[in-house]
Amino acid sequence: MIAYITRRLLLIAPVLLGVSIGSFALLQLVPGDPAMILAGQEATEEVLTRIRHEHGLDQPVAIQFLVYLRNAVGGNLGISIQSRQPVATLIAQRFPFTLRLAFLAILVSAALGVVAGIVAATRRNSMLDLAALLGSLVGISLPIFWLGLLMMLVFSVRLQWFPAGGSGTATHLVLPALVLGASSSAVIARMTRASMLEVLRQDYVRTARAKGLREQIVIYRHALKNAMIPILTVFGLEFGYNLGGAVLTETVFSLPGLGRLIVEGIFARDYPVVQGAMLVVATTFVLVNLLTDIAYAFFDPRIRYE
Amino acid sequence: MSDPARAAAPRGSGFWADTLHRVVRNRAAVAGGTVVVLFIAVALFAPVLSPYDPLKGRLGERLRAPSGAHWLGTDELGRDVLSRVLHGARITVQIQLAAVGLALAVGAALGLAAGYIGRWVDQLIMRLMDILMAFPGIFLALAIIAALGTGLGNVIIAAGIFLVPQFARVVRASVLTLKDMEFVQAARALGQGDFAIVFRYLLPNSLAPIIVQTSLRMATVLLTASGLSFLGLGVQPPSPEWGAMLSNARSYMITAPHVAMIPGLAIALVVLGFNLLGDGLRDSLDPRLRE
Numbered sequence: 372m373i374a375y376i377t378r379r380l381l382l383i384a385p386v387l388l389g390v391s392i393g394s395f396a397l398l399q400l401v402p403g404d405p406a407m408i409l410a411g412q413e414a415t416e417e418v419l420t421r422i423r424h425e426h427g428l429d430q431p432v433a434i435q436f437l438v439y440l441r442n443a444v445g446g447n448l449g450i451s452i453q454s455r456q457p458v459a460t461l462i463a464q465r466f467p468f469t470l471r472l473a474f475l476a477i478l479v480s481a482a483l484g485v486v487a488g489i490v491a492a493t494r495r496n497s498m499l500d501l502a503a504l505l506g507s508l509v510g511i512s513l514p515i516f517w518l519g520l521l522m523m524l525v526f527s528v529r530l531q532w533f534p535a536g537g538s539g540t541a542t543h544l545v546l547p548a549l550v551l552g553a554s555s556s557a558v559i560a561r562m563t564r565a566s567m568l569e570v571l572r573q574d575y576v577r578t579a580r581a582k583g584l585r586e587q588i589v590i591y592r593h594a595l596k597n598a599m600i601p602i603l604t605v606f607g608l609e610f611g612y613n614l615g616g617a618v619l620t621e622t623v624f625s626l627p628g629l630g631r632l633i634v635e636g637i638f639a640r641d642y643p644v645v646q647g648a649m650l651v652v653a654t655t656f657v658l659v660n661l662l663t664d665i666a667y668a669f670f671d672p673r674i675r676y677e
Numbered sequence: 678m679s680d681p682a683r684a685a686a687p688r689g690s691g692f693w694a695d696t697l698h699r700v701v702r703n704r705a706a707v708a709g710g711t712v713v714v715l716f717i718a719v720a721l722f723a724p725v726l727s728p729y730d731p732l733k734g735r736l737g738e739r740l741r742a743p744s745g746a747h748w749l750g751t752d753e754l755g756r757d758v759l760s761r762v763l764h765g766a767r768i769t770v771q772i773q774l775a776a777v778g779l780a781l782a783v784g785a786a787l788g789l790a791a792g793y794i795g796r797w798v799d800q801l802i803m804r805l806m807d808i809l810m811a812f813p814g815i816f817l818a819l820a821i822i823a824a825l826g827t828g829l830g831n832v833i834i835a836a837g838i839f840l841v842p843q844f845a846r847v848v849r850a851s852v853l854t855l856k857d858m859e860f861v862q863a864a865r866a867l868g869q870g871d872f873a874i875v876f877r878y879l880l881p882n883s884l885a886p887i888i889v890q891t892s893l894r895m896a897t898v899l900l901t902a903s904g905l906s907f908l909g910l911g912v913q914p915p916s917p918e919w920g921a922m923l924s925n926a927r928s929y930m931i932t933a934p935h936v937a938m939i940p941g942l943a944i945a946l947v948v949l950g951f952n953l954l955g956d957g958l959r960d961s962l963d964p965r966l967r968e
Contacts, residue, residue, distance in 0.1 A: 389808030393820070400824035508956070512949035514900055516907045517923060517941030524934055615814015619904055633816075634908050637823045645823045653811040 375668050375675040383657055390657065394650040395439050398642045399432065408642060409452060448647035453639045458647035461632060466651060468538070469628035472547055472620065473613040477606060479552030480559050485602070487556070488563020492571065493590060503560060510557030515616050519550045519623035536625040543624075551620045555609040562605050566598040573597075600671045607663030611656040696885075699961035706957025709892075712950025720766040729757035731764040731917045740933040752922070752936045753929055754915075761917035762943050768918045769899060769947065772833055776898045777891055779837030784844025785887065789875060791845065792852030803849070806842040815839075818901050822910045832911045836901045840894050847890050851883040885962040892955035896948040903944050919944050 398405050406422045407414060414422070423429045427438050442448070448458035491503035526546060527535035533546050570576065571594055579589045618630030629648055636644035668674040700706045719726065728748075734755035741751040749758040791802040812820060821835035855861055861878050869877070903920030905911030912918035914925055919940040926937035 385804050386807045386811055389804065390811050393808060393812070397820060397824050508952055509945075509949060512896065512945055512952050514903060514907075514920075514941060514944045514948070516904060516920075517938075517944065520923070520927065520930060520937055520941065524930060524938075528931055611813030613814075615816050618815055618819065619907065622908055633819060634910065637819065637910060642823070645820070649812065649816060649820050652813065652816055656813045657811050 372668065372675060376665055379661055379664055383661055386657055387654060390653040391440055391443060391650060392436065394646045394653070395436050397646050397649065401642065408640065443650060448650070449643035451636075451641055451644050453636075453641045453644070458643050461644060462629065462647055462651050465627060465629045465632045468626065469614065469617045469621070469630060470655075472544065472551060472617050472626070472628060473610055475544060475548035476551035476555060476613045476616075477610055479548050480555035480609060481606070483552070483556035484559025485563050485599075487560040489567060489590070489595065491560065491564040492567030495568065500564075503564070507557035507560045510560075511554050513553065515550060515554065515619045516623050518553060519547070519620055522546050522550055523623070536623075538626050543626075547620045547624045547626060550623070551613055551616050554616070555613060558609060559602065559605060562602050563598065566601050567594060570594045570598040600667065603667050603670065604660075604663050607660045610659050614652055614656060696962060700958060703957040703961045705953045706961060709950045709953025709955070709957055712946060713892075713954055716766060716947050716950060717770060719763055720770040723763040723767050727757070727760035727763045729760040731756065731760045732915055740929055740936065742933070743935060749939050750933070750935045752926065753933075758936060758939055761922060762919070762939055765917040765919045765922065765940065765943065766947075768829070768912060768916060769902075772829070772836065772902045772912075772918075773895050773898050775833040776837040776902070777840065777894050779833065780840035780844050780894065781887070781891060783837075784841045785848045785880075787841070788845040788848025788850075789852055789879065792849040793856065793871070793875060793879065799849075802845065806845050809838070810842045815901055815904055818905060819910065822905060827905075827910050827913060829912050829916075832902050832905055835905065836898045839901055840897065843894060843897075844887070844890060847886050848883055851886050852879050855879050855882050889955055889959045889962060892951050892958055896951035896955070899944060899948050899951070 398408070401408055404419075406419045406426070406428050409426060410418050410422045427435050430438070446459050448462070450456070451458055451461055454461065487503045487506070491500040494500055523535050523546065526532045534540075534543050537543055571590075576589060576594055579593045580586075584593075614630075617628055618634060620626070621628040621630040622634065629652065633645055633648045636642075636648065700710075734751070736755050738747070738751050738755040740753055741747055741755075743750045747757050747759065749762065752758055752761070787802050787806070791799040809817060818835040818839045821838055822831060825831040825834065855878070861874060864874055864878055902911055903918070903923070906913075906918050906920030907924045909924060912921050914921050922940040923937050923944075926933070926940070930937055
């Protein structure tokens with residue numbers, strides 16, 4: 372197991388390095404002089420020289436990157452152009468909210484998706500199976516932002532069950548988590564169905580049935596446990612997609628998360644904020660996937676020796 | 678049809694004829710294909726089908742509910758929503774074709790190189806793809822927009838690059854399986870060069886997974902591009918791009934919900950169409966599912 376974890380850690384190191392090069396390169400790719408982007412169009416040559424020196428823009432690009440990397444590792448992501456606050460502080464204020472939202476969405480999709488998947492697999496080719504399949508296709512086809520507006524219209528404006536936006540109480544998160552979890556539910560339902568069907572064909576399930584165990588026990592104690600293992604990795608991926616979807620959900624429901632921070636940063640051309648937020652999101656996603664892979668190897672020893 | 682030989686002819690009469698029969702018999706593929714064909718027809722004939730100019734509004738007719746004169750009502754500037762949705766289909770098709778084309782060209786080339794050459798080329802390309810995929814969901818597209826700016830062209834580039842890793846992985850996986858098959862080995866033994874092997878054997882035999890991916894990714898591109906426009910970072914108003922229409926209409930959600938709901942419904946329908954088609958094609962093209 373330790374060998375497996377070491378191998379995985381060695382594999383993600385170049386990815387994390389690449390991610391930091393990517394977020395560093397963002398400012399370099401923007402057409403125009405980086406110093407002018409940081410200082411504004413009206414900056415005098417004097418100011419530009421000072422900015423170049425302060426940000427090390429007068430150094431070779433490779434040196435600039437190494438400085439950027441060293442600072443990032445130390446938790447220094449630069450200063451926001453717009454608010455003049457450290458980017459790390461802004462992210463620390465906003466990211467927990469987005470993480471909570473993405474986590475709630477995963478809970479929603481786990482509950483909905485796994486149940487729908489089991490029902491579909493155990494009643495294969497029934498109307499319920501067809502409904503689950505069609506429902507999951509619709510689920511992955513609805514644009515998050517549209518579903519958000521629709522839910523808001525129905526549950527906030529018409530029925531007035533939940534607030535239409537803002538944050539603060541738990542009820543503020545119900546609609547956003549449902550909206551964000553919808554497409555993951557669909558993906559997880561399809562995976563659960565496929566995985567359950569695969570497991571239900573196995574010999575040990577036939578043995579369990581042959582022993583005369585009740586169908587409930589066969590399905591929940593013998594089949595589901597093993598069927599869930601491959602689904603674990605999907606949770607990691609879906610968590611990442613939910614971080615992405617949170618950008619849209621936060622916009623629809625006016626929520627103070629990292630997604631809004633990035634979008635506002637792009638509008639304001641506040642590149643340090645955009646770079647920092649991208650770096651944090653990608654690193655989080657890579658680490659979450661590492662954790663799910665390790666969990667996968669823990670539950671299924673065959674993976675470790677591949 | 679009374680001739681038994683003729684009735685039996687289509688069966689086993691070659692891979693593509695056989696495949697076509699499977700596709701036609703697959704209900705999901707037919708339903709999805711119908712939606713997709715209708716959508717493309719709408720995009721082609723939007724100027725003929727539209728009752729009004731999609732960009733010109735009459736201020737006296739703002740935010741009207743659907744009626745005989747305006748089947749889908751009017752928006753905040755008195756523009757006909759139906760005409761705008763129809764013209765939006767044109768922009769959508771443009772984005773989809775260009776972005777998926779870009780992703781397919783770059784992704785297939787990378788996937789072929791990684792799978793066929795192998796070793797360090799494979800390592801390098803696949804690690805690069807890992808890096809692109811480390812930016813989850815719409816984030817990669819957002820990063821590209823942050824660097825390049827908004828607008829139709831940049832949306833196409835952003836959505837296209839976003840999909841490059843998916844195509845690269847599919848093509849690589851297919852090439853890896855094919856490479857060691859006997860017919861490829863035989864071709865090599867007979868002295869066929871790399872070029873011939875790639876273009877005569879590997880690519881044509883990878884077509885099935887590529888076609889499936891293309892259909893599914895047409896759906897992803899639409900969701901990504903309209904998402905960008907919804908955020909205000911994609912195609913800009915007054916263009917009747919569906920995401921941009923929806924974004925504008927948010928302010929009038931309570932008084933005139935139809936203005937926001939209709940473009941969203943259009944996106945959902947077209948995405949569902951491509952997903953159904955892709956799923957159906959996978960079921961009928963995937964050799965592993967053949968008996």
